[in-house]
Amino acid sequence: MTLRILVGISGGIAAYKAAALIRLLVQEGHDVHAVPTESALRFIGKPTLEALSRNPVTSDVFDDVAEVRHVALGQRADLIIVAPATANTLAKLANGQADDLLGTSVLAATAPLVIAPAMHTEMWRHPATRHNVATLAERGAHFVGPDAGELTGGDVGAGRLAEPERIAQEALAVLGDGSLRGRSVVVSAGGTHESIDPVRFIGNRSSGAMGVALARRALARGASVTLVGANLQVAAPAGADIVSVESTAELREAMLRHANADFVIMAAAVSDYRVATGSDTKLKKDALGANPSIELIENPDILAELAQADRSNTVIGFAAETEIDEDALVALGMTKLKRKGADLLVVNRVGTDSGFGERATSVTVIDTDGIVAAASGTKMSVADVIMDAIVKHKETP
Ligand code: CTP
Numbered sequence: 324m325t326l327r328i329l330v331g332i333s334g335g336i337a338a339y340k341a342a343a344l345i346r347l348l349v350q351e352g353h354d355v356h357a358v359p360t361e362s363a364l365r366f367i368g369k370p371t372l373e374a375l376s377r378n379p380v381t382s383d384v385f386d387d388v389a390e391v392r393h394v395a396l397g398q399r400a401d402l403i404i405v406a407p408a409t410a411n412t413l414a415k416l417a418n419g420q421a422d423d424l425l426g427t428s429v430l431a432a433t434a435p436l437v438i439a440p441a442m443h444t445e446m447w448r449h450p451a452t453r454h455n456v457a458t459l460a461e462r463g464a465h466f467v468g469p470d471a472g473e474l475t476g477g478d479v480g481a482g483r484l485a486e487p488e489r490i491a492q493e494a495l496a497v498l499g500d501g502s503l504r505g506r507s508v509v510v511s512a513g514g515t516h517e518s519i520d521p522v523r524f525i526g527n528r529s530s531g532a533m534g535v536a537l538a539r540r541a542l543a544r545g546a547s548v549t550l551v552g553a554n555l556q557v558a559a560p561a562g563a564d565i566v567s568v569e570s571t572a573e574l575r576e577a578m579l580r581h582a583n584a585d586f587v588i589m590a591a592a593v594s595d596y597r598v599a600t601g602s603d604t605k606l607k608k609d610a611l612g613a614n615p616s617i618e619l620i621e622n623p624d625i626l627a628e629l630a631q632a633d634r635s636n637t638v639i640g641f642a643a644e645t646e647i648d649e650d651a652l653v654a655l656g657m658t659k660l661k662r663k664g665a666d667l668l669v670v671n672r673v674g675t676d677s678g679f680g681e682r683a684t685s686v687t688v689i690d691t692d693g694i695v696a697a698a699s700g701t702k703m704s705v706a707d708v709i710m711d712a713i714v715k716h717k718e719t720p
Pocket residue numbers: 571589590591592593594595622623624625626627639640641642643659
């Protein structure tokens with residue numbers, strides 16, 4: 324399939340390597356549009372980029388104004404690759420600055436963003452750059468490199484642009500295989516809050532990162548995605564329909580409303596209990612005394628309800644467990660899978676150093692016959708393995 328790929332080039336010495344990247348992408352049959360910044364054009368000439376991409380090149384928002392080029396390029400892109408991305412360009416992208424064609428194009432796009440940074444080691448390690456990289460990664464940008472090696476001026480360290488072959492390969496992999504094109508996915512993410520009074524709640528530590536990563540990978544595979552976010556602490560992906568909820572009751576209502584999707588994924592950490600009688604006014608210490616207690620009542624099990632309904636969809640649940648022994652962990656998951664009636668269960672080991680938050684995670688995916696997949700790594704890479712297992716389950720009669 325021919326993809327429309329926008330290659331943003333910023334002004335570093337590695338800009339010359341963008342020529343090789345563009346050439347590779349064109350050779351693969353893609354429609355490539357180069358968007359150099361003004362400073363990139365001091366390192367690499369426009370005629371080179373035009374000849375290699377076989378498309379006109381401009382970096383000026385005031386060119387082709389009638390075509391509304393400053394947003395059209397981004398809106399029409401299937402994939403955006405920024406290579407090289409300098410420290411300055413990372414800062415601008417992280418802040419959503421739109422003072423050149425690359426900035427406006429990235430802001431107008433919903434396509435996946437792949438960034439290949441290149442700069443001196445000190446700049447790459449600077450807290451400002453670390454912060455910008457974290458911001459962009461949280462928003463779903465994929466980073467390729469930088470590599471460690473010899474830098475311009477004789478320095479050696481992290482900061483070399485990744486090789487063009489690797490950038491092309493990893494960027495195209497981000498787009499997925501179209502395996503969910505025409506399919507719908509609803510995924511719940513985050514953790515529910517049960518109100519105690521107007522200022523207090525019972526909650527959990529789920530940031531929503533896993534569910535959001537699943538939503539991103541489903542979008543990349545071409546699915547239409549609804550993300551039911553319970554108190555998300557990470558950025559939701561552009562391109563998904565977002566339904567924001569707070570309590571288990573609201574989450575249940577939203578999930579039942581979207582349960583006609585082809586794939587229903589319950590990645591949210593749901594509170595098993597809610598407060599029996601919430602208060603509309605702030606509870607006061609004077610009235611509560613020294614040893615107050617809160618009466619809890621059980622919440623409905625949303626996953627069980629979705630799984631046990633009359634359905635033709637695929638229902639996927641999660642189980643966050645602290646069990647360390649792998650066999651015992653799978654056994655716990657199997658009991659839960661059968662009790663709830665889901666098609667697949669993603670058993671996710673949580674503890675102090677894995678599971679919740681943006682750290683690396685490790686999961687085992689099971690169906691009623693046993694283990695179907697296992698993965699550990701970043702939430703995004705694990706999400707891809709889970710999506711593979713989900714697609715495979717649907718395809719297996
Ligand atoms: N879940 C749900 N509704 C609830 C509780 C959990 O839909 N009231 C879903 C979660 O979204 C997850 C799966 O059920 O997909 C497993 O959640 P978990 O908390 O591990 O299961 P519990 O049944 O609460 O068992 P445990 O006693 O281990 O907490």
